[in-house]
Amino acid sequence: MNLNLKAKVQNTYDAIVIGTGISGGWAAKELCEKGLNTLVLERGRMVRHLEDYPTMNLKPWELPYGDRLTPREKNEDYPVQSQTAYAVLQSTKHFFVKDSEHPYNQIKPFTWTRGYHVGGRSLTWARWSFRLSDIDLEANDKDGVGVDWPIRYKDLEPWYDYIETYIGVSGRKDGLKQLPDGKFLPPWEMNCIERHLEQKIAENYTDRILTLGRTSNITQAIGGRSKCLARNLCRRGCPYGAYFSSNAVTLPAAEATGNMTLRPHSIVNEIIYDKEKKRAVGVRIVDAETKQTIEFYAKIIFICASTLGSASILMNSKSDEFPDGLGNGSGELGHNLMDHHFRIGAYATYDGFTDQYYKGRRPTGVIVPRFQNIDTNTQRKDYLRGFSNYGGGSREGYWRAGEEAAFAFGEDYKQRLMSPGQWTFRFNAFGECLPHHDNRVYLDYEKTDSWGQPTLSVDMEFRENEMAMRPEMMSSSAEMLEAAGFKNVQTYDDQTPPGLGIHEMGTARMGKDPRTSVLNRWNQMHEVPNVFVTDGSCMASSPWQNPSLTYMALTARACDYAVDQMKKQNL
Amino acid sequence: MSPNQLVDRRKAIKQASLLLGFTITGPALTGVLNGCTPSKVLDWRPSFFTEEEAFLIEAASARILPSGETPGAAEVNAVRFIDQMVAEYYLPEDQVRFRTGMQALEAHSEETAGKSFIKASESEQDTILSEQALTARKQFLDIPDSPQPFFLMLKELTILGFFTSEIGATQFLNFDETPGGYQGCVPMEDLGGKAWAT
Secondary structure, three states: OHHHHHHHHHOEEEEEEEOOOHHHHHHHHHHHHOOOOEEEEOOOEOOOOOOOOOOOOOOHHHOHHHHOOOHHHHHHOOOOHHHOOOOOOOOOHHHOOOHHHOOOEEOOOOOOOOOOEOOHHHOOOOOEOOOOOHHHHOHHHHHOOOOOOOOOHHHHHHHHHHHHHHHOEEOOOOOEOOEOOOOEEOOOOOOHHHHHHHHHHHHHOOOOOOEEOOEOOOOOOEOOEOOOOOOOOHHHOOOOOOOOOHHHHHHHHHHHOOOEEEEOOEEEEEEEEEOOOOEEEEEEEEEOOOOOEEEEEEEEEEEOOOHHHHHHHHHHOOOOOOOOOOOOOOOOOOOOOEOOEOOEEEEEEEOOOOOEEEEOOOOOOEEEOOOOOOOHHHOOOOOOOOEEEEEEEEEOOOOOOOHHHHHOOOHHHHHHHHOOOOEEEEEEEEEOOOOOOOOEEEEEEEEEOOOOOEEEEEEOOOOHHHHHHHHHHHHHHHHHHHHOOOEEEEEEEOOOOOOOOOOOEOOOOEOOOOOOOOEOOOOEEOOOOOEEEOOHHHOOOOOOOOOHHHHHHHHHHHHHHHHHHHHOOOO | OOHHHHHHHHHHHHHHHHHHOOOOOHHHHHHHHHOOOOOOOOOOOOOOOOHHHHHHHHHHHHHHOOOOOOOOOOOOOHHHHHHHHHHHHOOHHHHHHHHHHHHHHHHHHHHHHOOOHHHOOHHHHHHHHHHHHHHHHHHHHHOOOOOOOHHHHHHHHHHHHHHOOHHHHHHHOEOOOOOOOOEEEEEHHHHOOOOEOO
16 A cells, blocks of 8 residues: 555656657646656657767768668568658668558558657658648638637737747748748748749739748757758758757757656556546556556646547547547547648759759758638639648759650760759649548557557548649649749649648647537647647648647647646646 | 579570560570679679679679769779669569679670670670660660669669769769758859769
């Protein structure tokens, strides 16, 4: 009895944070800085900033196979994630799980890309950092789709300010109502071909602009982190801490408070619910190494295990009160899964600017922010919401397009490769995905993983509205390039199974009504007030924007609210 | 060589000759099977190639990226990179196609130049590779979903090996490990007229 009590005291904290990715890192930092003794649980291994980035300084000749994943590795270890061709390489593969070790069930094709380690996908994200606008947050209400967001831009704005100021986001102020400006560091530069395209778009269109990506690669030193030195090797981990990751930014801040206990190898199995207290009292984990089950207790719990991870934990937290998963009175838990659809657009070449080049490897691109369904002038008949055309211009390197180049060899050919090739530009449009109740995940208790946990089944497809906007995603890309005098304009549609966007969202959506949503306006479970879910699962819609900045803002906001409520003895 | 390997090798050569669109006659076939008895001795140990194959690929890759005033495949030991890729990177079926391609290349040389590829002159080697490129192009364009032809396998590995090597990246091209920032428009002449390696 005494021993048990002692163990319970030892395993009791003020707060538990589940997950160390973009949301979990922020929850850890905010709660620790507010003085809470915080246990941070991560299902994967430890990754320390700098010391656990084994490839960060390797040169091309120090990496095997030209940095390519071998076909054998693709077939055996990464059959799913190798489809995201740019992400999993020899130099980055240690930041992605092996598909073979973490099975899930694709009821329909769903390309789940994950990294189970401290820092999660904050190490490998694309770093684009965009704010949502009221056009996005009001859309569900206006269109009668899903449920209305319980918040508006004014609720998020101070938190976007706070996050951007802290992490550093470089960008250009564009004054667009569909893409609010932020607290930016100086933007990156466009190269010649992009400046040309920017100018031609300005001459040819009144409804759109080409602008620079807004990215968490910092263009000035900030908070003890050096400015980005334009190596563009970010996914290996940055020796300068020059882009936002939990490892470089939030977890060191949390650790510095002395209030954080970080426990890797901790697979959260379920949230423990006490029906007398009507509160969650703790979590039950499986130690990934020993397979031992351990319980930890706290007053508040932040679930930041990623959209599909958090949904899995909540669905697996069954009790008499919540037989269908914790806080799932609405029946919406695990439903309304969204991801962005993309891999469609156009590419082209340009004759000219042959005496111009660039220096450095810019870690971001350029973008034509959404220009559809912004107002009555831009209203489309055939689809709701819209897309943005992401892009980038460059000169060809030693891999050259075209049949002639493919079969050429010899001294003249070699000499041609010494100089850069022609200018090229490629657009890749990213589109919003509407929430749909039938796009869902659920647990399969028949098929368990190596830790005896049920596996996740994913049943999602892109539907009519997504498909209806794709023709314009392609045609608008080609038209802008043609209007700017590009040659050899070619369109493409590489199709996207959901998941490939790596922007899973929506499985525990926010809303005003406990009957139709899982979380309230503070990312707090309607039915279990001391549990907060602040990762992508909270999203009531998927606007086209890369979502991570919004997760950070929502997390910091929810932490502020939770601690305030604790102080007021409400939690 | 076991009898089984011999049979496989005969079969492989037959298939290769079909792909290349000409018939391999008796002497050429014999030449391949006997190996090309190089006069040099290999100073490294290949993982996949036989000694003859290593000399063959060394010679062929040196015609794809020749050495001259600037370094080529020879200076970066591209053949060693190619050997490692075929041994460790390629799947078994790709290894078979690569080996068959090497045999066909050798047979092609025997047939048209009357000698082993490595004993052919540079201009004879270039003629042979041009014909291989033409055949590969035809195969690639005419047969939908056809696997990568041998010529393109060889070329891809040579290019990858050369340009990701230290000499290829830093001497032939411009390599800037830590640029320090990004300048969007810089006159070519300020950069020595060279392309970036990465």
